[in-house]
Amino acid sequence: MNDKRTRWMIFVIVALMLPASAYGRQGRFKLGELVPQERIQQVLLSRDQWRPWPKWSERQAWEGLPAEVRKDLIVGGEAYLGYDWPALPATLFLEFARNGNRSRYEREHFARRSALTALAIAECVEGKGRFLDDVANGVWALCEESFWGVPAHIGAQKAGSGLPDYDEPIVDLFAAETSESLAWTSYLLGERLDTVSPLIRRRIALEIDRRILTPCLERDFGWMGFRGGRVNNWNPWCNSNWLVSALLIEPDEGRRVAAVAKIVRSLDHFLDAYEDDGGCDEGPGYWGRAGASLYDCLELLHSASDGAIDVYDRSLVQEIGRYIYRVHIADRYFVNFADASARVGIAASLVYRYGKSIGDEKLMAFGAHAFAESGGMAEAFEGKPGYGIGRYLAEIFGAAEIERANAYAPLVRxxxxxxxxxxxxxxxxxxxxxxxxxxxxxxxxxxxxxxxxxxxxxxxxxxxxxxxxxxxxxxxxxxxxxxxxxxxxxxxxxxxxxxxxxxxxxxxxxxxxxxxxxxxxxxxxxxxxxxxxxxxxxxxxxxxxxxxxxxxxxxxxxxxxxxxxxxxxxxxxxxxxxxxxxxxxxxxxxxxxxxxxxxxxxxxxxxxxxxxxxxxxxxxxxxxxxxxxxxxxxxxxxxxxxxxxxxxxxxxxxxx
Structure with a gap:
């Protein structure tokens, strides 16, 4: 076995996992039991029926956004008109294996994705076709990448660390993130992309299937939890992006239902890893991709089932949400045990929506407070494109509501x-x-x-x-x-x-x-x-x-x-x-x-x-x-x- 791969596996098992006795909670609700595959088949909306956000063609919704939001989103896209998409050469990818540096590759990798998000959203807002060619360039650039993830995560492949093996697609955090962004781009712009070339959406679907949908159905990656061991934030983070990809892109309804059912069963392993208090041992910086990504998954399931899949009344789900204000100290300072930073920027809109879903006024107010502290609607979208489109859409269409909400930091004693x-x-x-x-x-x-x-x-x-x-x-x-x-x-x-x-x-x-x-x-x-x-x-x-x-x-x-x-x-x-x-x-x-x-x-x-x-x-x-x-x-x-x-x-x- 490759020595580097062996070390990587040992660390994952020893440094990040708990013994089997620490999970598999007695008396806990199980998503997989509440919504088994048969139930999912009954309640899941078809691709044509599910409309989570307005598409480009629904002009009234996009043109009805607050003027300052529209302005900032268009300006954000203009920054990338004629964008020179950064190169990702083999030698840059190899830096991690050669000298341990992961930052230089990741900087260019994430820059590509932030650019695509800004361009796609700007086109939806303006609706005049001005950004379409650059969107097409971005989609094509991402589809041409040999691996959608980052070098630090490639050690899971049989070939070990180094360059990615094209014949063995590995689903890591950022391969799944890329799939999510491309899936939303295809959904939002739809036939508008066809005016550039009808092959663009076909290419998106082909690459998402080859890299994400089929591997996730046919293989059990470690983050899924089916191999045993305690999972961490990778589980809901990857699952949320796989879920978007399956719901928006998978053309076969049988496979689509099977994917959702496997995701639901996988999420049970994440919930099993949590104590009843909902505490995130990874720290508040990771809560944004642990408990918050669980919420992403639950919201997608709720929306795609027209509300039939709803577990927001479950105590554990509520406690996981409340964790984030319970470890808040002051301003942007949070309790930072483990790898978490002492200063954290929280996903304000998501925190507000999580609070709304579980009926927690303090959590809602904390999200609204974070939104106001970041400049409110006047500054929320000024030069701040994320590299994931899904959460960005929720922020855009929820800005007016959170701006009006009661805002304060709970500062629990x-x-x-x-x-x-x-x-x-x-x-x-x-x-x-x-x-x-x-x-x-x-x-x-x-x-x-x-x-x-x-x-x-x-x-x-x-x-x-x-x-x-x-x-x-x-x-x-x-x-x-x-x-x-x-x-x-x-x-x-x-x-x-x-x-x-x-x-x-x-x-x-x-x-x-x-x-x-x-x-x-x-x-x-x-x-x-x-x-x-x-x-x-x-x-x-x-x-x-x-x-x-x-x-x-x-x-x-x-x-x-x-x-x-x-x-x-x-x-x-x-x-x-x-x-x-x-x-x-x-x-x-x-x-x-x-x-x-x-x-x-x-x-x-x-x-x-x-x-x-x-x-x-x-x-x-x-x-x-x-x-x-x-x-x-x-x-x-x-x-x-x-x-x-x-x-x-x-x-x-x-x-x-």
């Missing part, structure tokens, strides 16, 4: 998701003022896992003070057997202890023990034993960490540990984007990089712990989009590590 063992707490409901704390238990085989059992973050007045830095720009190393060689994945660069250089280890067996949560009007607290997250070389008998938000006062962390034998060094790490200064033994002042005065301080027992400050240069582009040029790593080191001890340190605002 307390959240405890016991399934994924994540807590969040703030001083008071509905306000970003004061302290905010988030902490986690869990295990070290979560999706997009970092070795971070027991990690916590702290914000003051909506600004980060103690952080989880997130993840660097993805490379070949990120999803390989070398993942935990990357510093951002290691427990030593989270709010966690390191014992004689021994950090936490990856795997589901490395988990929190005896996890307890409680909250009231005065405090919120997470208590857990994190010793189980460390290998035997750490010589830990127990490490009970108690993290408490005392509302309006401070965050207190109590470390109560016991070793099985003496060790030479124990160090606690804290990362901060602030300037950190040891003002005196026992006190570290934290000053935001753009403010002269300190906003918080860390206090500790100077008789027991010694503090040092490391400065880390932030050079990666993905991290720099969130954090300043430098962050500080605070190291609290035990002066004389005892076999058993209790330490306490606090994070508190300087102006509570």
């Amino acid at each position: 307390d959240v405890w998701m016991d399934g994924i063992q994540v807590m969040t707490a703030r001083d008071r409901e509905g306000s970003t003022k004061g302290l905010y704390l988030a902490a986690k238990g869990g295990h070290n085989a979560e999706s997009h896992n970092h070795n971070d059992v027991g990690n916590f973050i702290v914000y003051v007045d909506g600004k980060p003070v103690i952080i989880d830095i997130g993840v660097e720009t993805y490379s070949r190393k990120t999803f390989s057997s070398q993942r935990y060689e990357i510093w951002t994945m290691q427990s030593a660069y989270h709010s966690l202890p390191t014992i004689d250089g021994v950090m936490q280890a990856p795997g589901s067996q490395f988990a929190a023990r005896d996890v307890r949560y409680k909250s009231d009007d005065r405090m919120a607290q997470l208590r857990l034993d994190i010793a189980g997250a460390y290998p035997e070389q750490a010589h830990l008998k127990s490490w009970v960490r108690t993290i408490t938000l005392n509302r309006g006062r401070e965050v207190t962390v109590v470390e109560d540990y016991a070793l099985t034998q003496p060790v030479g060094q124990i160090t606690l790490s804290l990362l901060t984007p602030c300037r950190a200064e040891v003002r005196k033994p026992g006190q570290i002042l934290l000053s935001p990089p753009d403010v002269n005065a300190a906003s918080a301080q860390v206090t500790y027992d100077a008789a027991t712990l010694a503090a040092t400050i490391e400065v880390i240069d932030v050079e990666d582009g993905r991290l720099r989009s969130v954090w300043p040029e430098q962050i500080a790593r605070i190291l609290l080191t035990a002066k004389k590590p005892a076999l058993k001890d209790t330490w306490t340190f606090k994070i508190e605002p300087t102006n509570p």
